C-alpha cells in the first residue's frame with residue numbers, strides 16, 4: 001500500500017535530513033522504525049503527512065497507487081493517512097469534540113458517507129474513548145490544552161480510533177509515558193490493528209513493541225534505513241544500544257570510499 | 258484653512274439651532290456647559306494626524322462630511338427592526354434610541370430595585386436636572402478632546418442610570434442605539450449624512466453592583482456618524498461591569514469616549530467589542546481614584562475591507578494599591594487597519610500599583626496593518642507594570658495539526674480565528690451577549706466552511 005523509494009528530504013533551505021529512505025509497507029503490516037535522536041524519524045513522519053516546510057529533493061512515495069507527495073495534508077488524511085503527533089498541538093478555544101466532529105465529517109464526506117449529527121457522533125465516540133480509558137468530559141475541553149502528557153497521547157490514539165485510517169504513523173506515541181499510561185496507549189494501538197490497517201510505529205525504545213508485536217523492525221540512522229529485521233532486532237537494540245549500529249554504518253561508509 | 262472654517266461655521270449654525278430648539282426647557286448650567294464646550298470645539302477644531310494622540314487615525318473623512326443631526330421625526334422605527342439586537346428577555350431595562358433620540362415605544366422596563374433610576378437623559382434634563390448636575394460633563398473632559406467637546410455641545414439625549422448604595426442589579430441594563438441613515442448611499446445625499454450625539458451617565462453608589470450594556474448598531478447602509486460619550490462614576494466598593502458592542506453599518510463613523518472613575522475598593526470591568534464601522538475610534542479612560550481600586554479592560558476588534566479601528570485606552574493609577582488588567586485582541590483582514598494605544602499613568606502617590614497590559618493581533622492578510630503602542634508614564638518606583646504585544650498569523654503547527662486530520666484550509670483558518678477570539682468572548686458574563694457574539698463571529702467566519710455547533 002505504501003512504497004517509499006529513495007526518499008531525500010530537507011527542511012527548506014537546510015541540510016539534507018532524509019538521505020535515501022526505502023520502505024515498503026503492505027496492507028495490515030506493522031513496521032517499527034527505530035533510531036537514535038536526530039536520525040530523521042519525525043521528519044519522515046512529517047513528510048508522509050504532508051507538513052509544509054520540507055522539501056523532497058529526490059525519490060517518491062506511492063500510496064495506494066497514488067503519488068502521495070502531490071496531495072495536500074487534508075487530502076492524505078481523507079485518503080486514510082493518519083499521523084499521531086510526537087508533540088500534539090494545544091488549541092485553546094476549540095473543543096475536542098468540535099474539532100473531531102469536523103475531522104470525522106470531512107473524512108466521511110470524502111468517502112461518500114453521510115455526515116454524523118451530534119448524537120451519532122457522541123455515541124460513536126463513547127465506545128472509542130473506552131479503548132484508551134479517556135473520560136467523556138475530555139470532549140468538551142479545549143483541544144489538548146492543559147492535557148497531561150499521557151492524556152495528549154491517549155487523545156491521539158482516540159482520534160485514530162475515530163478516524164479509522166488505513167495507514168497510521170505513530171511518532172513516539174510511547175515516549176514520556178509512565179508504565180500505566182504506556183500500557184493503556186499500547187493496548188489501544190494493538191486493539192486498532194487490523195488486516196486493512198497498516199501501521200508505522202516510530203519509537204525509541206523496545207517497550208512499546210512488547211505490547212504491539214511488529215512484523216518488521218527498521219533502524220533509521222542519519223536519514224537512511226541501515227538495518228531491517230524482525231522483533232529480535234528490537235531486542236538487540238534494547239540490549240546493546242545504538243552504538244553498534246553507528247559503528248556498522250561507519251564501517252559501511254568507509255568500505256564505500 | 259478656509260474649508261475648515263466653513264466646516265466650523267456649519268457646526269455653528271447647527272449649534273445655534275439646537276440652542277434655540279430647547280432654550281426654554283433647559284436649565285442655565287446646561288446652557289453654560291454646552292456653550293463652553295462648543296467654544297472649545299471651535300478652538301480645537303477636528304484633530305489632525307499631527308497630534309500624537311491621532312497619529313494613526315485620520316478623521317478628515319468625518320470633518321469633510323456635512324453632518325446634520327437627525328431630527329425627532331427620525332426617532333422611531335417599527336418594532337421588528339430591533340429584533341435582531343434586543344436583549345429584552347434578559348435585561349431588567351432596555352432603552353432604545355433611534356438616531357440618538359429616546360424611543361419610549363421601543364423601550365421596556367422590568368422590575369427595578371428601589372431607588373434605581375433608568376431614564377432617558379432628555380427626560381431627566383427637563384424633569385429633574387439637579388440629579389445629574391453634580392456629574393454630567395464633569396468627568397469626561399471636553400477641554401482637550403474635540404469630539405467630546407462636540408458631543409457636550411450637542412448633548413440632549415441618551416441615558417441616565419443611577420444605582421443607589423448597597424443595591425445590586427441582578428439583570429443587566431441594555432442601552433440600544435440604532436442608527437437609520439437617511440439614504441441608502443452617499444451619492445443620494447450629495448456626500449452628506451446624519452450625526453447623533455448619544456450621552457450616557459452612570460452613577461453607581463458605594464457597595465452597589467450593576468451591569469450595563471451599550472449596543473451601537475446600524476440598520477442599513479449609508480453615511481452617518483455616532484459621536485458618543487459615556488461617563489461612569491463608581492463609589493466605594495462599587496462593582497461595574499460595562500459592555501460596549503459596536504456593530505455600526507459599514508459606511509458609518511463611530512467615535513466614542515468612555516470616562517470611568519473608580520472609587521476606593523471599587524472594580525470596573527469593561528468589554529469592548531468592535532465589529533462595524535468604516536472609521537472607528539474609541540477612547541476608554543479609567544481613573545483609579547481610590548485606594549485598592551481595580552479595573553479589567555478587555556477588547557476585541559475585528560476588521561476587514563477598508564475598516565479602520567482605533568482603540569485608545571488610558572488608565573490613571575492615582576492612588577496606592579490599585580491594579581489594572583488589559584487584554585485587547587485584534588483580527589485584521591483585507592486592507593483594514595487597527596490601532597491600539599494603551600497608556601498607563603502611575604502617579605507619585607500610587608505605590609504598589611500592579612498594571613498589566615497585553616495586546617495581541619492576528620493579521621489575516623498581507624495588506625492589513627496594526628499599529629500597537631504601549632505608553633507607560635511611571636512616577637513611582639514601587640510598582641509592577643508589564644506590557645506585551647504580539648502581531649502574527651496563525652500558528653503553523655496548529656494549522657498542520659488540523660489539516661492533518663482532514664479539515665480543509667479555509668475551515669482550519671476559520672476555526673483558529675474563532676479560537677483566537679473566543680478567549681475574550683468566553684469571559685463575557687452576560688450569557689445572551691456571549692452567545693450572540695459567538696453566533697455572529699461564526700457567521701462572519703463561516704462561509705459554510707465550518708460545521709454546525711459552537712467550537
Ligand SMILES: Nc1ncnc2c1ncn2[C@@H]1O[C@H](COP(=O)(O)OP(=O)(O)O)[C@@H](O)[C@H]1O
Nearest residue numbers: 011014017035036037038039040041042043044
Ligand atoms: N524544522 C527543522 N528545522 C531545522 N532542522 C530540523 C527541523 N526538523 C528537523 N531538523 C533536524 O533534522 C534532524 C532530524 O530530526 P528529526 O526528524 O526530528 O529526528 P528524530 O525524530 O529522529 O529525533 C535533526 O538534526 C534536527 O535537528
Ligand SMILES: [Mg+2]
Nearest residue numbers: 041042086172
Ligand atoms: Mg522525533
